[in-house]
Amino acid sequence: MAALPKASTAGADPVITNSDLLEHIARESALASGAPAFPDERVAVELDRLYGLSGQLTRIPTEKDDTFRLSTAGGSFLVKIAPASESAQIVNLQSAVMLHLEESTEPIPTQRLIRGVRGQTESPVVDGDGNVRILRVLSYLEGSLLATVQPTSAQFAGVGAMLARLDRALGDFTHPEDSRLLIWDLKNFSHMRPLMEWVTDRDDTSMATWIFDQFDAHVASRINGLDAQMIHGDFSPFNVVVDPASEEFVTGIIDFGDVVRSPIVFELSVAVANQIGADERRPWASAVEIVRGYRQERPVAADEVALLAITGPARLLLRALIFGWRAALHPDSRDYGLSHSALDWKRLRCAMSVATPTVHAMLESTGTPASPTGRE
Numbered sequence: 001m002a003a004l005p006k007a008s009t010a011g012a013d014p015v016i017t018n019s020d021l022l023e024h025i026a027r028e029s030a031l032a033s034g035a036p037a038f039p040d041e042r043v044a045v046e047l048d049r050l051y052g053l054s055g056q057l058t059r060i061p062t063e064k065d066d067t068f069r070l071s072t073a074g075g076s077f078l079v080k081i082a083p084a085s086e087s088a089q090i091v092n093l094q095s096a097v098m099l100h101l102e103e104s105t106e107p108i109p110t111q112r113l114i115r116g117v118r119g120q121t122e123s124p125v126v127d128g129d130g131n132v133r134i135l136r137v138l139s140y141l142e143g144s145l146l147a148t149v150q151p152t153s154a155q156f157a158g159v160g161a162m163l164a165r166l167d168r169a170l171g172d173f174t175h176p177e178d179s180r181l182l183i184w185d186l187k188n189f190s191h192m193r194p195l196m197e198w199v200t201d202r203d204d205t206s207m208a209t210w211i212f213d214q215f216d217a218h219v220a221s222r223i224n225g226l227d228a229q230m231i232h233g234d235f236s237p238f239n240v241v242v243d244p245a246s247e248e249f250v251t252g253i254i255d256f257g258d259v260v261r262s263p264i265v266f267e268l269s270v271a272v273a274n275q276i277g278a279d280e281r282r283p284w285a286s287a288v289e290i291v292r293g294y295r296q297e298r299p300v301a302a303d304e305v306a307l308l309a310i311t312g313p314a315r316l317l318l319r320a321l322i323f324g325w326r327a328a329l330h331p332d333s334r335d336y337g338l339s340h341s342a343l344d345w346k347r348l349r350c351a352m353s354v355a356t357p358t359v360h361a362m363l364e365s366t367g368t369p370a371s372p373t374g375r376e
């Protein structure tokens with residue numbers, strides 16, 4: 001598992017409790033709040049000074065960055081200013097991944113970093129509180145998000161195949177910060193039990209407890225032995241750009257904010273978590289097609305694929321818990337957080353309504369050709 005702070009036996013050092021550990025992981029994940037938004041007018045000044053760019057800025061709501069769409073006469077760009085709580089080293093990790101993909105022989109349709117007036121891809125700027133933050137400008141990928149379309153089974157398989165190609169391109173990537181401590185990384189899932197304090201529904205508490213217990217019993221002890229590398233870490237429908245009329249279907253991959261060195265099966269877990277329960281009639285169908293497409297492009301051991309029956313729900317549960325927790329702690333985002341958390345709980349109940357042996361059988365089938373009908 002990821003290296004975590006340990007309780008000290010020295011009398012002068014505090015013992016780290018579960019809540020302390022959770023706070024530490026959240027802090028390392030740059031989820032600390034309280035920093036003011038970077039003013040739009042200041043962003044415009046910095047873009048002109050550092051990149052020679054000007055145009056209309058439109059703020060885009062995100063989890064932690066100050067993010068904008070910049071519309072210019074020459075086209076659109078995405079502007080991101082990292083939060084004060086995110087170190088320059090972690091921002092550089094994200095940039096390094098993108099630069100690595102630029103040079104990859106594997107054709108991956110990702111955003112590109114725009115060079116500034118000095119050829120730089122990262123630009124330090126100072127906010128109103130005197131904090132140094134990193135500004136970056138990226139290409140803007142036009143198209144529809146996967147979340148806004150209704151893909152066919154073949155298109156879902158194409159999503160999985162693209163994820164496999166992305167992982168193949170990242171297979172040899174290394175960076176001093178690639179083993180960062182990240183709250184979204186399933187390596188740390190077992191440490192998230194304290195988040196259940198904010199769950200009020202008794203049935204949801206029982207379901208969450210079962211998932212944690214299953215993860216601890218069948219996944220946690222195997223983490224160090226699982227095939228691991230740098231992964232995207234957030235291959236969600238909101239980070240995949242598609243064109244339903246294109247044979248390739250997936251035309252873009254965005255947001256490398258959660259890149260981390262972790263087991264490959266946890267990469268697939270994110271893609272699975274974002275699909276299970278979305279279709280109440282066939283809760284695992286689209287997720288299974290993504291896994292099928294991935295395995296057709298890149299082998300994954302059958303015993304690791306079987307873990308998705310646990311790690312997929314675990315990742316969905318993690319999102320529900322984090323949204324609920326942050327909604328309770330941050331009143332300004334309460335409605336946003338609770339609405340997302342409620343949807344995740346609904347989808348999790350739907351996904352868990354399918355018996356585990358049935359899920360295992362569907363996942364096992366992804367190693368063989370799909371049936372003519374494409375049905376489960």
